[in-house]
Amino acid sequence: DALGPTVCVGEILVEIVATTVGDGFLEAQPLVGPFASGAPAIFISQCGRLGGKAAMVGAVGDDDFGRVNTDRLKRDGVDVSAISIDPDYPTGSAFVRYRKDGSRDFVYNIATSAAARFGWSQTVGDLIDRSGHLHVMGSALSVPSAREVIDKAVDIVKARGGTLSVDPNIRKELKLDGDTERRFSKLVAMADLLLPSGEELERAAGVEGEAEAIRRLFEIGVKEVVLKRGADGATYFGGQGDRIDAPAFVVQEVDPTGAGDCFGGAYLTCRRLGMSQQQALTYASAAGARNVTVLGPMEGAGTRRELDAFIASTERRP
Numbered sequence: 001d002a003l004g005p006t007v008c009v010g011e012i013l014v015e016i017v018a019t020t021v022g023d024g025f026l027e028a029q030p031l032v033g034p035f036a037s038g039a040p041a042i043f044i045s046q047c048g049r050l051g052g053k054a055a056m057v058g059a060v061g062d063d064d065f066g067r068v069n070t071d072r073l074k075r076d077g078v079d080v081s082a083i084s085i086d087p088d089y090p091t092g093s094a095f096v097r098y099r100k101d102g103s104r105d106f107v108y109n110i111a112t113s114a115a116a117r118f119g120w121s122q123t124v125g126d127l128i129d130r131s132g133h134l135h136v137m138g139s140a141l142s143v144p145s146a147r148e149v150i151d152k153a154v155d156i157v158k159a160r161g162g163t164l165s166v167d168p169n170i171r172k173e174l175k176l177d178g179d180t181e182r183r184f185s186k187l188v189a190m191a192d193l194l195l196p197s198g199e200e201l202e203r204a205a206g207v208e209g210e211a212e213a214i215r216r217l218f219e220i221g222v223k224e225v226v227l228k229r230g231a232d233g234a235t236y237f238g239g240q241g242d243r244i245d246a247p248a249f250v251v252q253e254v255d256p257t258g259a260g261d262c263f264g265g266a267y268l269t270c271r272r273l274g275m276s277q278q279q280a281l282t283y284a285s286a287a288g289a290r291n292v293t294v295l296g297p298m299e300g301a302g303t304r305r306e307l308d309a310f311i312a313s314t315e316r317r318p
């Protein structure tokens with residue numbers, strides 16, 4: 001932590017969730033929200049709650065949806081000075097409804113919201129100049145303004161001896177344009193920590209098969225990989241061929257959204273606070289599992305004390 005805060009750049013949203021399971025939004029129906037959301041915001045919230053120095057770069061509108069987010073991140077201990085307030089555009093939003101099979105229908109307003117309207121500024125530059133770690137969410141790369149900030153920030157942070165983590169967070173089917181794909185590959189190769197989930201591992205490595213993908217990632221320069229497998233747990237891979245499997249905690253899943261982001265925020269923060277991979281994996285698994293027990297994408301993100309209590313009282317899968 002000595003080098004300065006962990007910074008995350010990207011979309012800040014509210015999420016509004018249908019309270020019934022079914023197909024989409026074609027009829028009037030009960031909804032609950034707004035909840036603070038956006039993968040980068042969930043990640044940084046978990047960092048702050050765990051007691052890591054953390055800061056967010058992004059934008060909200062001058063409206064209550066924006067205040068839901070900035071108030072929330074402030075309470076978590078996150079530096080929000082580089083979140084700009086757009087006078088003209090509303091805060092980004094996502095309406096989500098779960099289908100019977102667990103998949104989701106979305107109505108998004110991101111590209112034409114404040115979430116996509118920010119860029120490099122004096123305030124952002126000052127923050128990056130004193131930050132020690134940059135976390136990049138793949139989802140942010142489809143937002144041009146976030147891409148510009150990330151491109152500049154990664155070089156500055158690395159040049160001052162800081163580190164980079166990347167959560168690909170891109171579904172396998174999603175085709176990126178050539179330029180975005182090249183940026184994504186460059187970021188992956190520069191990552192000190194890569195946090196893929198499921199098939200994202202092979203997508204990030206560009207080869208099939210788990211073992212081949214891991215080998216390839218270390219070849220291109222990645223330092224540490226933690227693979228997320230939902231209710232099946234997670235696995236740490238190190239460059240020396242070392243591996244640690246972390247079984248998942250047994251919980252009642254209420255809302256799976258945000259598990260991976262909380263997991264990543266907790267893992268990274270614990271590592272930056274000096275914990276071993278094993279200990280960081282335990283906190284990360286607890287953070288992911290705890291978050292799925294609560295409705296809302298970051299409502300279950302735990303503090304150190306809450307995660308300690310969760311770990312002490314929750315069984316792990318054999």
Ligand code: ATP
Nearest residue numbers: 197228229230231233234248258259260285288289
């Ligand atoms: P996201 O939907 O946020 O993108 P992800 O796909 O990136 O999620 P997951 O693998 O779903 O990430 O979840 C991350 C971690 O959280 C898992 O490795 C596991 O430790 C924990 N976790 C997630 N879901 C559950 C669950 N149902 N039960 C127990 N632990 C879970």
Ligand code: MG
Nearest residue numbers: 169197260261
């Ligand atoms: Mg994910």
